[in-house]
Each structure stands twice: as structure tokens, then as C-alpha cells.
Amino acid sequence: MKLYKNPDKKDWSDLVTRPTLQKKELNEVVQSIIREVKLTGDDALLKFTQMFDSISLDELIVSEKEINEAISAIPDELKEAIGIAKQNIKMFHQSQIEVEKVVETSPGVNCWRKSVAIENVGLYIPGGSAPLFSTILMLGIPAKIAGCKEIVLCTPPNKNGAVNPAILYTANLIGIKKVYKVGGAQAIAALAYGTASIGKVNKIFGPGNQYVTKAKELVQQDGVAIDMPAGPSEVLVIADATSNPDFVAADLLSQAEHGADSQVILLSDNEAMINDALLELEIQLKDLPRKEIAKKALENSKFILFNSVEDCIAFSNEYAPEHLIFATESAENYLDLIVNAGSVFIGKYSCESAGDYASGTNHTLPTNGFAKSYSGVSVDSFIKKITFQKLTKEGIQGIGNAIELMAEAEGLFAHKNAVSLRLNSL
């Protein structure tokens, strides 16, 4: 970890730069996987599952028996916890549904937008060391609220050909009927182009390793929509003398344990707070099961002292963090200054874990500075808004001449003629 004191503004652009991900080598590998899935469909999926997940499967779809076993396997208290999270996420996302507003822009010219669900969506849930069943809530609940007809879930099987029961339990709870045991780039290819068992979808959501990310990037070039570009997860904490260094350290670690490439940044106008948080970090780190991962992530972490909270916010805006924990007592006075962030956590009791699991906000958020132009996942991500318009006779009479003049000025006489014919008929 590195400590900076009042870095010069001209050095900020270096400080906010994320490590570059190597992309070149990946490209070929992932392209060849996609090509094979397009060519041989399920055969390729089974082959790659054998190759990468070390299991030979007969069937890709998870059976009803497996789902029922998963439901029995989950302890009641975890079921209750998931239920609480589900309810809060549902409540927050339901509030995102918009009412249609018809706007009469000119007399007889009525225009409106209608939200219509994307028909087929695919959710990718990684397997591996942390079975992210919480991500199923974060993607499946807004998909259901939006009204997507078909929601398909892909997740890699373990070496025994099984899927983590918490994943199956949560998928079933949300009402996702089709869960397939397939992971990696091959899963993304299957969702993008379809195979005999897995239907093609219009949009693909979910986190993943660099193969998955690359595959999403490549299929996007073929017109399949994706939730957003991805990079390593990150947190930026702004703390001052009123913050609790134990909480700050815990929040930094909860990001660091995600992966060795996680980004962890602490900004403060108070040097003692930085030192206290650093000390506490060392203490808490010792007891963590994932301490080796967290240590690696912390090697690249940055602790920066600034002259003021305003400077901290200005730097944060330039960094555009996925998660911004604003852990000061006066945070609420500064919210209007925040222009780039995925999700903001205000005050000492709003830890990132709350938003990761159960407060109701979505945890699929823009990383890597993408918060400058992208939003996190919401119900909006699962719909498109179709515009409608209806002009009456009065409507076309009112604006017809303006259209004719503009079309003519653009040299588009057929556009003009479509109006002239109508005006002449009246």
C-alpha cells in the first residue's frame, strides 16, 4: 500500500489510473471458444466443461431433483436472510417502474414512451471460491419486475458436476426455471448464439473472470447487449476525524478480499485517521480466511491525505469509484458535489456489505472509471423504452410546414413529400 500526501492536481490522472488488464492474449483463446460453440453447440459446451471444470456431464440443465435437494440443504436462517434481502431489493427496484406520460407537444401531436421488457435475458453467475447467490437476487429480481419472459441462468458446475445449493435455492426463489451447468466464455457464447439446449438471449448480465468478460465484450460486437463493461471491483472511502477507523478498515478489507486485483482507496483530510485505519487494517487482516487475497489487493491500495473533504470529493469524482463510502458525520452536506460514482454509502452505519446484500440497492455497478458514463443495474437495464406518437389532422397541419422546410433544407425530398401529400389531402 502507498501513502500520498496532498498530491499535486496534475498527478491525479496518474493516481486514478487503474492497472491495465492484458487483453491481447485472451482475445484469441476466447474467440476460438466462441467459434466452436457457434459451430457445434452443446457438444462444444460439454467438451469445454470437461476441459475447464473437469467434469463430464450428460445434461447441462439442472434437474428438478437437484433443485429440491438444494432447497432442503439450505438452513432456515439463511433462507430467512435471503428472504429479507429479496424483499428490500424488490421494494427498491419496484419503485423504479415509470408511469407512462403522454405529452401533447403541439395541438394534436401526442408523444409518449412505453417501457417494454427485453424478452429473453441471460444471467451469468460465477462459481469458484465465492458462490455469488446474492447476484441472482440483484439480477433476477429486476428482470422479473421488468417482465422479461425468459430468464436463463448459467453457472459452472463443480468437479462433481453439482451447483452450489445456495445458487439453486435463490434461483428457484426468484422463479428462474432454467439453470444450466456451464461456465466461462462457453456459457456467454451459448447465451449469445443459442445451442440446442440453451436458447439465444437478447442481453447478457453478470460478473465473471477475464474469459467471461472478454466473451461478453466480443459478443457485444455482434449486437448482443450486455449489462456494462467490467473491471475489478473497487471501493473508495472518504473519512475524516469523525469517522471510525475500525469501520473504515473493515470496509477496505471487505473490498480487498474480493480478489487480488481489487482496488482499495482511502482519502482523508486527517492524517491520524489514515494512520489509525492502517493499524487497524493490519489487526483485522490477520483473522481473515481470505487474507492472502486481501494482502495482494492491499499492495496496490492507495491512502491519500488531502487538505479538505472537498479535495477528497474532487479526487473521487476523477477516480469515479464503483463504491464510495462517505464515512464522515457531515457527509450529507456534500452529496451534491458527487458527480461520478456507482453507489454511495453515507455515514458510519452504511457499510458496503449492506448494499452488497440486503439494503435494496443493486450491487452490479460500473467499475474501472465507467461510473463516469454508466449506471449500475436497475429495472431500466431489463427494459427498452419504445416511443409512440399519434398526430391528428390538426397535429400535422400545425407542424407540417416546419417539417417540409427542414426536410428540404436537409435535401430529403421524399421526407418532405410524405408530409405534403397529407397536407394536400386535408
Added chain:
Amino acid sequence: MKLYKNPDKKDWSDLVTRPTLQKKELNEVVQSIIREVKLTGDDALLKFTQMFDSISLDELIVSEKEINEAISAIPDELKEAIGIAKQNIKMFHQSQIEVEKVVETSPGVNCWRKSVAIENVGLYIPGGSAPLFSTILMLGIPAKIAGCKEIVLCTPPNKNGAVNPAILYTANLIGIKKVYKVGGAQAIAALAYGTASIGKVNKIFGPGNQYVTKAKELVQQDGVAIDMPAGPSEVLVIADATSNPDFVAADLLSQAEHGADSQVILLSDNEAMINDALLELEIQLKDLPRKEIAKKALENSKFILFNSVEDCIAFSNEYAPEHLIFATESAENYLDLIVNAGSVFIGKYSCESAGDYASGTNHTLPTNGFAKSYSGVSVDSFIKKITFQKLTKEGIQGIGNAIELMAEAEGLFAHKNAVSLRLNSL
């Protein structure tokens, strides 16, 4: 043009397929242009402008003098027409602004979303045969309503080094201060990476030829957001015995004149309507200044007879047209059946030209079937929604245990610890 009668449903997927755009050869050319702009900045821009637009410029930025000359050059009646369009577009897009709603998902857990403008956006306006000043209204007005701080416009100069006065007039009317004389892939590269004269932007909007489209696709892979993937423009008209064949023909032609690759489709449950529209098409075509372009586009057009209006809609949903003109008297009874379309024009007086110019809806819409997953441009395109949350003591006490259990089940103990520390402090 081809006529089909009640095509079998299994053949629909062939019928809705757009011609593939060659991409491979383009890739290298565009990549080398981007590379050079990244390396030598303005020098590369001036070099490519000399090469592709046949003009050697001293300065890229349009001067105040040029803008004032453009303002004088535009006839008053065109100014009035643009004013009417501006007012309607503003009114419709202003209605898209959302009010922040704070949702208390659990006692003491408050969550909300805030719309914040993307700070820097770039608009690309093609030059060439049709000076699309209307597109400046469609992109600039929502950008202004969203509150984007910096709006930069790039458009290629003509052989004399000038920009069409209607483009300069409209940009000035909207309040766009920075207009640069640069087009093609080099303009997109400048917007994406910045040069000495053109600042880097976070998101790039606007139509263009295949070089521009390819460049947008490539810079998107570097994390620069773009409005949407692009393809040739298209219209699908649904007509029945109640439709006016003259209007239908005019609407088809107003799409066909856009470009030789434009897609034009007519669906009907009435064979006489198709025949009448075809006859009328030939008549109207003769007088069009852009008839050679329109003729080429019509070579690939499809006229399809179906058994019912419902079948027409089902086919349209599978095609997912950019523009859907629903030209029947009973159209309004069927609107709920429409699931995939960019913009829908209802009844005999709602011609596409209205939405292209002055009704108030946006004309930057998803083509190439992307309407299945993408929306057209709106104020949403110029903002990101940042989520906020504030938990009180009561809030974390209420949901803390659920978070602990879920974090533990995902094997993320630092996530759990961030909550436990807080709960223990209370």
C-alpha cells in the same frame, strides 16, 4: 423488391435477417487511423482531413465569425421551423426528467437514485449529401436538459473548409460552443482520447458512415461509452384496407432515400393495398432528386402479405424495426402487442418525417434488430443514475444479521466483519 405471400413461420428468421455488413477489412483501416490520432493528435486530424476531405485547415475549431455568418445565411422561415422543432423536442424530453424518490426499504434503511449528467459528451454530425442539422436538435437538446457540462460537436468540413450553415446555426441555437471541423474515424478517435484542441469525452453520440460506426465500436472496447450500435436505417409499415396507399408509398420512399442500404418493408393483410402502394411507389419515385439512391434501397425491400394484422405485428416484433408505421385505422387497439420497435407512428397522419424532425420524439433509434434490447436516445442517454443509501443504527440493527449470514454463506468474512463490528458497537 420482393413480394411474399403468407410466408411460413419457420422462414421468418431468414426474412428478418439484415444484410451482413462487411467488417473485417474496415477494422485495420480504422484501427490505424485511431492509432495515429492517439500518437500525434491534432497533426493526425489535420492530415486525415486533408486526405479524406481534400482540404488543408489551419484550425479545427469553427470561429465565431463563421457562426455569425451562418446565422445570417439561414432564411427566417427555416429558423422558425427549427424553432418549432426545438420547442417540441424540448417539451417531450423535459418530461423524461425523473424526480428522486427516497425508498425506506426497512426501518432506518433509506435508498434512492439520483440522475447526474455525464460531464463531457461528444456529438458527431455527418456532412456529405444531407447536412443532418436535425440530429443536432435530437442530441443537443437532451444533453442540455440532462445538464452535461461540456458538449463538443465534430462534423467534417466541405472542400472549401466550411461547415454547412444550418449545422452551425442549429448548434449555436442549442448553445453548443465548441464545433470542430473534423469527420470520420479520426473525429471519433479525437473525442475518445482527446488531442490538444479537442478534449476527451465520456460518451460519443451520433450517426455516421461505416468508418465512424467502426471507430465507435472500437473505442467502446476501450471503455468510452457510445449511444448505441448502428446499422442502416429502416422502416416497417403495417397497412390494411383502411390505409392510404399514397401515404404508405411516400413513407416507404422517405426511408428509401436515406441510403442505398436502407431497409424498407411493407406488411399487409390486404393484397390490393400492397398492389396499390407498389403502383404509387413507382409514380412518386420518378420525381425524387435522390431517386437513384431510393431505387437501390427498394431492390432489397420486402412486401409481405399476411392473413391478419396480428400476424403482421408478430412478424414486426421478430424484425424489431427502427421505425414502425402502423397506418391502419384500428392501430390503437393493437399497441399492447408491440414488443420490439424503436419508435411507433400511429394512424394515417403520423408519418416518419414527423418524428424525424418536429413532433418531439427522438430520431436517434436502434436499427438492425437492436430494438430488441436497446432504446432510442433520450435524456437517460446523457445521465447516469447513482444510487445512494443511508442506514441509521436502527437500519443496520434490522438487516445486519441477514447480511452476516449471507456474507458467511458466500465465504466473504471481511464483508461479514464490517457488519459485526458495527453491530457490536451498538
